[in-house]
Amino acid sequence: MADRPSVLFVCVHNAGRSQMAAAWLHHLSGGAVEVRSAGSAPGDAINPVAVEAMREVGIDIAAERPKILTPEAVQASDVVVTMGCGDTCPFFPGTRYEDWVLDDPAGQGIGMVRGVRDEIRTRVLALLDELGVPAVAPSH
Template identity: 85%
Template structure:
């Protein structure tokens, strides 16, 4: 792993879970981790309820846009965290993979998305610990 580890978050539409995870890791790592997110079938826009849920905790993801997952993004990452992308995620030797089983916020109200947001934050803090990166805004 490089001095500055690289983490890629992947879900199908790159509109909810992976966007929230990328935003949490960006915030909590203070730039100590290279953070990316992508989707195997990117949506048109980030889920507005995910945007609202993150805004509630002071994290703005309104300007983010879903991005297409590429083999290069996977191959150049130290850690790839999948969230329900199934077989669409390419596999490369030497890359660490984790699968986070999380409810999909698509079509859900804010009351359902808040616990997903909070669980993602908890897992991101655990990932930072595993990477040996001290959180800056825990």
């Protein structure tokens, strides 16, 4: 890993889980980690309930847009965290892969999405610890 580790979060639509994870990692690392997110079949827009759930904890993802997963993004990442994209994620030797099994917030109410948001936060804190990067904003 370089001086600044890089992490790519991947889900199918890049509209909920991967966007929340990227926002948490950026927020909690204070920019000490290069963060990317992408989708194997990107949606048209970010899930508005995910936007609302993140806004509740002081993180604004409203301006984010779903992005297509590229082999270059995977290759440029030290860690690739998949969230339900299955076999569509390209594999490169030497890249660390993790699969986070999380419920899909698409079409769900705020209560369910809050639970996914909080689970992602817990997992991001554990990932920061594994990367040896201190969390700079652990509150919320």
